[in-house]
Amino acid sequence: MQIGIIGCGNMGGGMARTLLASEHSLTCFDPDDNTLIKLRADGAQTAVSATALAQSSRIIILSLPKAAIVESVMREIVTDIQAGTIVLDTSTSEPATSQAMSTLGEQHGFAFVDGPVSGGPAAANAGSMTMLLGGSVDAIEKLKPVLEVITAKSVVVGASGAGHAAKIANNMLCAANLVLVAEAVRLGEAAGVEPTALLEGINAGSGRSGVSEVNFPKWVLNAEFNSGFTMGLMRKDVGLAVELAKSAGVELRGFEKIANIWLNESDRIPDSADFNEVVKYNKA
Numbered sequence: 334m335q336i337g338i339i340g341c342g343n344m345g346g347g348m349a350r351t352l353l354a355s356e357h358s359l360t361c362f363d364p365d366d367n368t369l370i371k372l373r374a375d376g377a378q379t380a381v382s383a384t385a386l387a388q389s390s391r392i393i394i395l396s397l398p399k400a401a402i403v404e405s406v407m408r409e410i411v412t413d414i415q416a417g418t419i420v421l422d423t424s425t426s427e428p429a430t431s432q433a434m435s436t437l438g439e440q441h442g443f444a445f446v447d448g449p450v451s452g453g454p455a456a457a458n459a460g461s462m463t464m465l466l467g468g469s470v471d472a473i474e475k476l477k478p479v480l481e482v483i484t485a486k487s488v489v490v491g492a493s494g495a496g497h498a499a500k501i502a503n504n505m506l507c508a509a510n511l512v513l514v515a516e517a518v519r520l521g522e523a524a525g526v527e528p529t530a531l532l533e534g535i536n537a538g539s540g541r542s543g544v545s546e547v548n549f550p551k552w553v554l555n556a557e558f559n560s561g562f563t564m565g566l567m568r569k570d571v572g573l574a575v576e577l578a579k580s581a582g583v584e585l586r587g588f589e590k591i592a593n594i595w596l597n598e599s600d601r602i603p604d605s606a607d608f609n610e611v612v613k614y615n616k617a
Contacts, residue, residue, distance in 0.1 A: 334358075334391040334392050335358050335360065335389055335390050335391050335392075336352060336357055336358065336359050336360070336390060336391075336392045336393075336394065336479065337359070337360045337361070337362070337380070337386040337387070337389065337390030337392070337393045337394065338352075338359065338360075338361050338362070338393075338394045338395075338396060339361075339362050339363075339383050339386060339393065339394070339395050339396070339397070339406060339410075340363060340395060340396035340397045340398075340424070341361045341362070341363040341368050341369070341372055341396070342363070342365075342368065342396065343453075343454040343457070343561055344396045344423065344450065344453075344454060344457045345361075345363070345394070345396030345423075345457075346368065346371075346372065346457075347454050347455075347456075347457025347458040347459075348394065348396065348423070348457050348462075348483050349361055349372055349375070349377055350375055350458055351457065351458060351459070351460040351482060351483050352479070352482055352483065353375055353376045353377055354460075355460075355482045357479075357482070358378075359377050359378065360377065360378045360379065360380050360386050360389060360390060361377045361378070361379050361380070361386075362379065362380040362381075362382065362383050362385070362386045383406055383409055383410050384409060384410050384413045385413075386410075387410040387413040387414045387415075387418075388413045388415070390415075390418065391415065391417065391418050391419070392418070392419050392421065392476065392479060393410075393414070393418060393419070393420045393421070394421045394423060394479075395407075395420065395421070395422045395423060395424055396423050396424060397422075397424040397426075398424070399424070399425070399426065399569065400424075400426040400427040400430040402424075403422055403424050403426045403430055403434070404430055404433070404434065407420070407434050407437065407445075411437060411441055412441070414441060414443045415443070416441075416442035416443065417442065417443065418443040418444075419443065419444045419445075419446060419472045419475060419476060420434070420438065420443060420444065420445045420446065421446050421448050421476060421479075422434070422445065422446065422447050422448060422449075423448050423449060423450050423464070424449065425449050425497070425500055425501075425504070425566075425569070425570055425573070426447065426449070426497050427497055427501075427573060427577070428447075428467075428494030428495070428497045428498045428501075428577070429494065429580075430497075431445065431447040431467060431468075431493050431494040431496070431497050432493050432494040435468060435493035435494075444468065444469050444471075444472035445468065445493065446466060446467065446468035446469065446472050446473060446476065446493075446496075447466070447467040447468060447493065447494060447495070447496035447497045448464045448465065448466045448467075448476075448487070448496055449464070449465055449496055449497055449499075449500035450462040450463065450464050450465075450484070451463045451464075451465075451500070451503065452485075453560055453561045453562050454561035454562075455561065456485075457483070460482055460483050460484070460485070461484070461485040462483060462484045462485065463484060463485065463486045463487070463488070464480065464483075464484045464486070464487040464488070464496075465487075465488055465490050465495075465496045465497075465499040465500050465503070466487055466488065466489045466490065466496050467489075467490055467491050467492060467493050467494055467495035467496030467497065467498075467499075468492065468493045468496070469493075470489070473489055498577065501570065501573050501574050501577055502574070504567065504570040504571075504573075504574070505570070505571070505574040505585075505588060506542075507543065507544060507567075508567055508570065508571050508574075508591065508592075508595055508611075509587075509588060509591045510542045510543070510544035510545070511544050511548065511608075511609065511611050511612060512591050512594055512595075512611065512612075512614075513591075514532075514535075514542070514544050514545050514548075514549060514612075515553075515611075515612035517531070517535065517540070518531060518532070518549070528549075528554055529550075529554065532545055532549055532550065532554075548560070548609055552607065552609045553609050553612055558606070558607035558609050558610050559607060560607055560608065560609055561607075562607070562608045563604060563605060563606065563607065563608055564599070564602055564603065564604050564605070564606045564607070564608050564610060564611065565604030565605065566608065567595065567608040567611070568595055568596060568604065571592050571595040571596060572592075572596065574588065574592070575588075575589070575592050594611070594614055595611060598614055598615075599611055599613075599614035602614065
C-alpha cells in the first residue's frame with residue numbers, strides 16, 4: 334500500500350525514515366520546505382499539498398501538534414481521501430476530535446484510527462515506539478504491517494477516542510512522576526543518599542516508574558536534558574488531562590497540585606526547554 338505522512342517534524346520525520354529503511358513506498362507532506370528537502374534526500378517522495386498526498390495514499394499517517402490542527406487538516410483533505418483508506422492519527426490529540434473524525438470517515442468511506450505514540454524522536458527513528466490504538470478492529474488489523482515497522486509495542490485500548498484518552502492518562506502520570514521522583518531525589522540527598530544509589534534502590538522496589546528507570550538516568554542526572562520533547566508540549570498535555578477531567582466530571586485532586594507546578598509554578602522554565610527540566614521548578 335502507498336503510505337503518506339502529513340507532518341514530518343521530529344516524530345513524523347522519524348517514522349518516515351524508519352519506513353524508508355524498510356523499503357516501503359512513502360510520500361510525505363510538511364509545510365516546511367527544508368523538511369521536505371531532507372526527506373527527499375532520504376529517499377521519500379514528497380507532495381505539493383496535503384490534498385495531493387491524500388489522493389495518492391491508502392494509509393495516511395498524521396503527526397501533528399494538536400487536535401485543532403488535526404481537525405483542520407482532515408477537513409481540508411476529506412474529499413480527496415480514497416474510499417477504503419485508513420487514516421492513522423499519531424498526534425497527541427483529544428478523544429472528542431478522534432470520535433468526530435471517525436464519524437467523518439464513516440460518512441466518506443474511510444477509517445480513522447487514533448494511535449498516539451510514546452518514546453520520543455529516538456524511538457520514532459528506531460521503530461521502537463509504543464502506540465495506543467483506538468478505533469475499528471478491522472482497520473487496526475490492516476495496519477499491522479505498518480505498525481510492525483514503526484512500533485515495538487502497540488496496544489488496542491478500545492473504540493475511537495480511546496487511544497488519545499489513554500495517552501493523556503499516560504502523559505499525566507509521566508508529568509506527575511517527574512515532579513515526584515525529583516522530590517524523592519532531593520529527600521534522599523538531604524538524608525545523605527547519593528541520587529544514583531537512591532534510584533537503584535527505588536527501581537528495585539515498588540516505587541519504580543518509567544521516569545525513575547529511564548528519564549532520570551538518561552536525561553536528568555547527567556544534566557543532558559535532550560529528550561526531544563519540550564516543556565511546552567508537556568504543558569499542553571497536562572492541560573489536556575485537566576480539561577478531559579473537567580468534561581468527564583472527574584476530580585483529580587492530587588494531580589491538580591502537580592498540574593499547577595507545570596502550568597504556573599515552573600513558568601520561569603521556557604516552553605522551548607526539555608520537559609525533564611521541570612525538575613528544576615523549585616530552584617532559585
